[in-house]
Amino acid sequence: MIRTFWARWLAVSCLCASAGLAAASGYDAELAQRLGADERGMRRYVFVLLKTGPHKVPAGPARDEMFKGHFANIERLSAEGKLVQAGPFDGVDGWRGMFVLAVADIDEAKRIVATDPVIANGEMVAEFHQYYGSAALMMVNEGHRRVDATRR
Numbered sequence: 043m044i045r046t047f048w049a050r051w052l053a054v055s056c057l058c059a060s061a062g063l064a065a066a067s068g069y070d071a072e073l074a075q076r077l078g079a080d081e082r083g084m085r086r087y088v089f090v091l092l093k094t095g096p097h098k099v100p101a102g103p104a105r106d107e108m109f110k111g112h113f114a115n116i117e118r119l120s121a122e123g124k125l126v127q128a129g130p131f132d133g134v135d136g137w138r139g140m141f142v143l144a145v146a147d148i149d150e151a152k153r154i155v156a157t158d159p160v161i162a163n164g165e166m167v168a169e170f171h172q173y174y175g176s177a178a179l180m181m182v183n184e185g186h187r188r189v190d191a192t193r194r
Contacts, residue, residue: 078144079177087126088143088151089173094136097164111159119143120183124154127182138166142173144180 078085099105119125119141127142143151148170160166187193 074177077177077180083177084174085144085177085180086146087173087175087179088145088148089171090141090143090151090155091137091169091171092139092141092160092166093169094133094138095161095164095167099163099165108159108163108165115158119154123180125183126179142175142179148172 073079074083099108116125116128120128124143124145125141126144128140130139131137141155143154145151145154151170152168155161155168155170161168
């Protein structure tokens with residue numbers, strides 16, 4: 043299970059590099075500052091694991107609206123620069139999805155995640171973990187917009 047997570051994480055990192063998101067060479071102080079990088083090119087995030095919750099909303103209009111709100115929330119947080127990465131998992135062991143939030147601490151992440159309809163309706167519950175990773179992860183959404191054909 044953990045191995046699968048890290049294999050996916052590595053695949054995303056390789057995808058970012060192959061998409062030209064990694065710097066060709068040399069330190070870019072302006073970019074580092076814009077991304078919130080420390081001297082190692084790293085920054086703090088909060089990793090949020092979304093797991094199956096206690097209340098499955100039945101198929102129908104209410105479920106459709108809940109997920110419509112979930113995706114709208116993802117778009118809003120991304121536009122605000124708070125959501126760095128999001129995506130679904132395969133559901134094995136109740137793992138439904140994940141967020142990586144560029145926020146100061148877990149308390150702030152909890153306030154943000156509480157606004158998501160899948161959490162508010164009990165469809166999913168969230169686990170929160172501090173994560174220290176590359177500040178270049180902040181560029182994933184920019185790269186995704188460039189390769190997402192549905193946004194044309």
